Amino acid sequence: MVDSSSKPYPLLNSDREQSERTAPSAAERELSELFDELRIPLLRYLLGFPLPPHDSEDVIQEAFLSLFQQMRRGSSIQSPRGWLFRAVHHLALKRRLRSRKDLESAATLLTAETSLVDSGLNPEDELLFHRTRARLDAVVRALPEQHRWCLYLRAEGLRYREIGEILNISLGAVCGCLQRSLALISRAVQR
Structure with missing residues (x-):
């Protein structure tokens, strides 16, 4: 006889407390929606910086992490969109100062993009x-x-x-x- 009280899949059958701890908060859902909405515009903005695409992605992730940390601290951010563009701008400047490498320019990337269409x-x-x-x-x-x-x-x-x-x-x-x-x-x- 199989004991029906046993939980063969502990992650699927976890108790309510565990699921509440792992369920995304309203702030996390809002941040996820904001990421989906602004990732591409932020990447386009970063084309103006001499950063390779993977560095641009890193800068965006750092900016969203920083925004999440600010939200966790209870900081009131009136315009998350503006805040993110400002954060991305400053993080990209810092990264550019650190690396100072000759990379593909934004014009080259735009030319490659338009030549594919x-x-x-x-x-x-x-x-x-x-x-x-x-x-x-x-x-x-x-x-x-x-x-x-x-x-x-x-x-x-x-x-x-x-x-x-x-x-x-x-x-x-x-x-x-x-x-x-x-x-x-x-x-x-x-x-």
């Missing part, structure tokens, strides 16, 4: 597209670093105030950087 254009239109894209890439690369960061963060949907907090610059400076950058880009496209 079949645009469906005829050869003339495709040539025109690639020339325009090359001019845009050159203009963006020629921008001062602060202007590029403002542009990247705005492209990710952050508000001017959040960009200013991340880069530690005034709201007026963010506005000026974006206006000058967009004017240069607009002229490059019109050529």
Whole structure:
């Protein structure tokens, strides 16, 4: 006779207390959803740093771990999205200062990404597209670093105030950087 009170699968038949300890908290679920939502935008933002993809992934994981630790301590974070972009920015700067290696640039990664996509254009239109894209890439690369960061963060949907907090610059400076950058880009496209 088999004893029905025995638990042949202790992990599946664990007691309620054990399952409560291993069940994700509301904060953990919220953080997981935030990770799913922001991982790709954060990776795109990190393309502006000369970091290899695996380092970018590490930076993002460090930022989320730091956010989780802040939440555990009970810190009130008004804008987790802005907080994460700021944390990723600072962690990437630290990593860049540590390594200082010549790595693939963001333009190379973007070029590789776009070359994999079949645009469906005829050869003339495709040539025109690639020339325009090359001019845009050159203009963006020629921008001062602060202007590029403002542009990247705005492209990710952050508000001017959040960009200013991340880069530690005034709201007026963010506005000026974006206006000058967009004017240069607009002229490059019109050529």
